[in-house]
Amino acid sequence: MADPVLKMSPLKPITQLGGDLPRKDSFPGLTITERTDTALASLSARQGKPAEFHAAARAFFGFDLPAPARSATGGAYTAIWTGPEQWFIEAPFATHEDIAPILKRGFGDSASITEQTDGWGGFDLEGEGALSVFELLSNLDLGKLPSGGASRTVIEHLGCILVCRAAGKSYTVYGGRSSAASLHHALMTAAKSAL
């Protein structure tokens, strides 16, 4: 028998590229995978409460928020520096779908938090081919970005966030969800050309 809830609401989640399942493309030395299992929120320190904010961050995450151009990981959370006094927080979507209120409970009035999950579409690039693909796409000196490095950059006129999970072989790039297909096209075109 059909599930009555499903029958009542025939809504179906789709990925940023519009598919049912994350898209995966393979090249010699590189796989590009749509990232669909991540909840995102931005975390900004409010003015005049730096001690309270950083104490809350340490208590909540169990690690210090990363310095400029760096990311830090511990437990379910990864924090990515995106600007002065501002970080993006990643967590597994399955357990942290409501990431903004979860963070708000940990920070109270010391931080401003905005959910970003569906504002961004991410792609994971795994393999040694990633460096030569990004060399075509971005003016960031990726060879110098260490494991845990992170930076905003421009790819095909799109503002993106690039995170280095493991230097030389594992990267994540986030772009605006509404232009995810353009970002994916740029990644595919560069991969075909470079690999």
Added chain:
Amino acid sequence: MIINHPLLGPRDSQEFVYLGDANLIDRPDWAAEGAVDTFHDYLYQRTNPAGLHQELWFHEQGDRSWLVVTRNTLTHEITKVELARDVARARGRSK
């Protein structure tokens, strides 16, 4: 042209957007006596130096911070880059 970002290190100037003279930081008090005249000067009277010039740049394709860049308009040499927030606070502009 390379801008040596105080937090992120050397970055290509194409990541940045130029706003103008850093004197924009010194916005007059709108409620003061003679505010119309001071705002006229603030908006329209700019020096156009041949030499060192302080200007506001926005790191639009980066960390989105505002910078005060000291640039020589004759040689394009950049001698100093500061966060605009620090400059503004030093001038007593921001809380």
